[in-house]
Amino acid sequence: MTTIYLALVDDWELSGNGSGDIRQLQFEPMRRLVNIYNRLGIRGSFNAEVMQQITFRRFQNEQSELRVLADEWENVVRETFRQGHDIQLHIHPQWQNAQYQDGRWILTSDWSILNYSRETALEMLQGGKDYLENLLKDIDPNYRCVSFRSGAWCIAPSPHMLDVLVDIGIVFDMSIVAGVKYDTRNIKLDYTQCEEAFLPYYPVMTDARKISDTVEPIICVPTNCFYASRRQVLRGHLDKIVGKVKNTISRPAPVSHNGRSVEAYGGEWAQIDGSLAKRIYRKGIVPYIKGKHTISDLAQLDYALMMEMLDSIRKRSRASGLTEVPVVLENHTKDLHNFSDLERFLERAVQSSDVKFITLTELARNLKHKFKVHTRSLIEHAAKNNR
Numbered sequence: 001m002t003t004i005y006l007a008l009v010d011d012w013e014l015s016g017n018g019s020g021d022i023r024q025l026q027f028e029p030m031r032r033l034v035n036i037y038n039r040l041g042i043r044g045s046f047n048a049e050v051m052q053q054i055t056f057r058r059f060q061n062e063q064s065e066l067r068v069l070a071d072e073w074e075n076v077v078r079e080t081f082r083q084g085h086d087i088q089l090h091i092h093p094q095w096q097n098a099q100y101q102d103g104r105w106i107l108t109s110d111w112s113i114l115n116y117s118r119e120t121a122l123e124m125l126q127g128g129k130d131y132l133e134n135l136l137k138d139i140d141p142n143y144r145c146v147s148f149r150s151g152a153w154c155i156a157p158s159p160h161m162l163d164v165l166v167d168i169g170i171v172f173d174m175s176i177v178a179g180v181k182y183d184t185r186n187i188k189l190d191y192t193q194c195e196e197a198f199l200p201y202y203p204v205m206t207d208a209r210k211i212s213d214t215v216e217p218i219i220c221v222p223t224n225c226f227y228a229s230r231r232q233v234l235r236g237h238l239d240k241i242v243g244k245v246k247n248t249i250s251r252p253a254p255v256s257h258n259g260r261s262v263e264a265y266g267g268e269w270a271q272i273d274g275s276l277a278k279r280i281y282r283k284g285i286v287p288y289i290k291g292k293h294t295i296s297d298l299a300q301l302d303y304a305l306m307m308e309m310l311d312s313i314r315k316r317s318r319a320s321g322l323t324e325v326p327v328v329l330e331n332h333t334k335d336l337h338n339f340s341d342l343e344r345f346l347e348r349a350v351q352s353s354d355v356k357f358i359t360l361t362e363l364a365r366n367l368k369h370k371f372k373v374h375t376r377s378l379i380e381h382a383a384k385n386n387r
């Protein structure tokens with residue numbers, strides 16, 4: 001039997017454009033999620049976006065409300081960590097040189113860390129790591145940032161990003177999520193040709209989408225994704241239609257958290273690729289042919305989809321022939337509205353004898369020893385033996 005080690009990971013942050021009420025999007029849902037984890041005896045992990053926090057601190061002398069919020073941010077993070085959950089590094093470079101005007105953040109810097117120089121990227125990452133380690137060292141003197149998740153998944157290709165991670169002592173990166181492609185006004189990214197979607201591997205140092213021939217100083221653990229069944233795709237489309245009809249009838253006021261309305265924020269992520277026919281094909285037809293490519297982001301899944309996700313993880317774990325497989329699941333506290341489906345899924349998972357939960361620090365510690373890390377030659381060797 002294969003044992004699956006699930007890392008419940010959560011990118012903890014405001015919206016990408018800096019909008020949103022930090023209490024509603026971060027503090028309250030994190031406490032709620034941690035309560036669920038605690039009740040079930042699960043230890044989760046949060047990728048705390050630190051550029052935002054450092055920026056709050058930068059303005060706290062002029063804007064006293066920012067000092068109050070930055071202090072609360074630290075308290076929530078420390079309290080979460082004290083209860084046994086993990087805190088790791090997440091960086092959104094668009095916070096660089098942010099301005100604060102009339103109670104709102106103005107973010108004008110590039111969203112992709114791939115577009116910054118090695119020097120600037122190193123400065124941001126080192127700054128974030130130092131901030132978290134200083135914040136938590138009195139609770140656990142051994143605490144270190146050991147994993148990295150890049151803002152909007154931006155890690156490859158890059159001549160220097162993986163080297164920068166090695167320089168600051170990161171053990172593994174989890175920014176690769178196979179199959180994702182963005183062509184938006186903020187992000188251009190193509191992970192449709194990743195060589196490994198599921199298991200940990202040593203990456204080519206200049207292109208984390210590829211598996212290296214040899215052992216490298218850093219490891220990639222892909223963030224999980226799966227193909228939702230046609231049945232679920234159909235259900236999703238029907239729900240959407242019903243939702244649209246209901247909206248037209250009742251016209252509820254759009255949900256807005258300090259400017260984070262669905263309408264306003266959706267534009268940040270609109271795909272540029274053009275024609276209506278293309279969009280209909282991508283969203284309406286492809287999912288029925290091969291299933292819908294779905295990131296394992298629990299904030300976006302209902303109970304049925306989470307169970308499909310777990311099924312797919314079980315199948316791929318078995319197919320790997322390994323006895324122990326780590327899997328990184330994603331979450332976004334800011335998008336989490338349906339706590340009950342998540343809770344029901346976790347209740348089910350903790351009762352499964354083949355599922356265990358680990359933190360990112362535990363994952364880092366067990367890479368190489370407990371969990372196999374692939375090189376290209378190892379994979380080819382295994383394929384040959386299977387023939």
Ligand SMILES: [Zn+2]
Pocket residue numbers: 011012013049090092150151152
């Ligand atoms: Zn993020």
